[in-house]
Amino acid sequence: MSTAHLTIDLNAITANWRALGKISQVETAAVVKADAYGLDAGRVANHLAAQGARQFFVAVVEEGVALRRALGNGPVISVFAGHMAGDAQAIASANLTPIINSLDQMLRHVEALPGHPFGIQLDTGMNRLGMEPAEWSALRDIALAQKPTLIMSHLACSDEPDHPMNEAQRLSFEDMTEGLDVPRSLSATGGTLLGPDYHFDLIRPGIGLYGGLPFTDALPVVTLDIPVIQTRDVMTGETVGYSNAWTAQRPSRVATISAGYADGLIRAMGAKAILHAGDIAVPLIGRVSMDLMTVDITDLPETPESLQLIGKHQSVDAVAGFAGTIGYEILTNLGARYSRDWRT
Ligand SMILES: *Cc1c(COP(=O)(O)O)cnc(C)c1O
Numbered sequence: 443m444s445t446a447h448l449t450i451d452l453n454a455i456t457a458n459w460r461a462l463g464k465i466s467q468v469e470t471a472a473v474v475k476a477d478a479y480g481l482d483a484g485r486v487a488n489h490l491a492a493q494g495a496r497q498f499f500v501a502v503v504e505e506g507v508a509l510r511r512a513l514g515n516g517p518v519i520s521v522f523a524g525h526m527a528g529d530a531q532a533i534a535s536a537n538l539t540p541i542i543n544s545l546d547q548m549l550r551h552v553e554a555l556p557g558h559p560f561g562i563q564l565d566t567g568m569n570r571l572g573m574e575p576a577e578w579s580a581l582r583d584i585a586l587a588q589k590p591t592l593i594m595s596h597l598a599c600s601d602e603p604d605h606p607m608n609e610a611q612r613l614s615f616e617d618m619t620e621g622l623d624v625p626r627s628l629s630a631t632g633g634t635l636l637g638p639d640y641h642f643d644l645i646r647p648g649i650g651l652y653g654g655l656p657f658t659d660a661l662p663v664v665t666l667d668i669p670v671i672q673t674r675d676v677m678t679g680e681t682v683g684y685s686n687a688w689t690a691q692r693p694s695r696v697a698t699i700s701a702g703y704a705d706g707l708i709r710a711m712g713a714k715a716i717l718h719a720g721d722i723a724v725p726l727i728g729r730v731s732m733d734l735m736t737v738d739i740t741d742l743p744e745t746p747e748s749l750q751l752i753g754k755h756q757s758v759d760a761v762a763g764f765a766g767t768i769g770y771e772i773l774t775n776l777g778a779r780y781s782r783d784w785r786t
Pocket residue numbers: 473475522595596629630631632646647648649650
């Protein structure tokens with residue numbers, strides 16, 4: 443096989459889900475938007491549901507419809523984008539719970555689907571989605587009369603525990619929801635780690651389930667092994683790859699491996715990245731090509747069949763670090779070309 447191989451440990455995902463639930467002591471939902479951060483929403487959600495997860499969040503209605511098909515009836519599937527024009531039939535037939543973000547969405551929802559469950563998103567300062575305090579004050583009594591199933595907001599800086607924005611948003615959320623008899627949710631992975639004041643009735647982790655920061659205690663979920671297609675010896679002074687970006691400083695052995703930026707291994711990783719042959723680290727050299735990368739394996743005792751980019755020696759976040767990005771972006775870009783298997 444010449445395609446790179448991705449292994450996704452579903453038991454590690456459920457262990458991470460349980461660990462976050464243990465930290466918070468409140469109901470733990472699972473965010474499975476963007477196809478569960480690239481790891482397959484249907485498989486991930488089914489595995490979590492079998493372990494007791496009862497609430498899932500997706501970004502848009504189309505994701506919710508696909509997830510309902512995969513999950514069957516029972517679990518709540520909420521949609522962050524809310525109720526958009528043209529979505530009523532899909533929301534009704536897949537029994538989705540839109541998280542209403544504005545007065546317009548509220549009117550659209552109660553007009554098209556009176557009595558159908560919905561949640562509410564409040565904007566506590568992130569200025570991305572949700573009703574601002576003034577809009578909420580005006581709408582609050584009408585909205586509450588329709589019996590929302592959840593009121594939520596989202597933290598902008600929860601990956602920085604000492605950021606004053608965290609407490610400011612929490613206070614704003616408390617202010618806007620004081621005394622209401624509706625379940626409340628403020629925290630994703632980062633907020634869950636900020637402590638009990640941030641947990642309310644439901645936490646909504648995404649990245650922490652998939653082994654990413656800021657959940658430093660997460661079990662690793664993803665392994666990426668890339669086969670070696672060819673090896674060659676180069677002399678001192680010879681160059682490797684596009685733009686002659688790497689020059690051998692000694693007689694070297696170079697392995698060409700079968701993955702590149704078309705597989706989500708972004709080119710900006712460049713010469714900083716490291717791979718592993720068993721326990722031995724070897725450097726990526728030259729440019730990342732579309733389908734190929736080159737690695738200096740001079741120091742290996744023998745030619746490996748494959749090299750590992752993500753796994754026990756190197757997290758998704760470490761790989762993100764080589765490219766100056768975050769683990770979320772590496773995961774959600776994992777390529778369609780990989781052969782995949784899901785360990786249970
Ligand atoms: C993506 C998202 C989450 C999950 O965030 P993580 O940082 O991945 O845990 C939770 N809530 C909202 C509104 C989101 O957009």
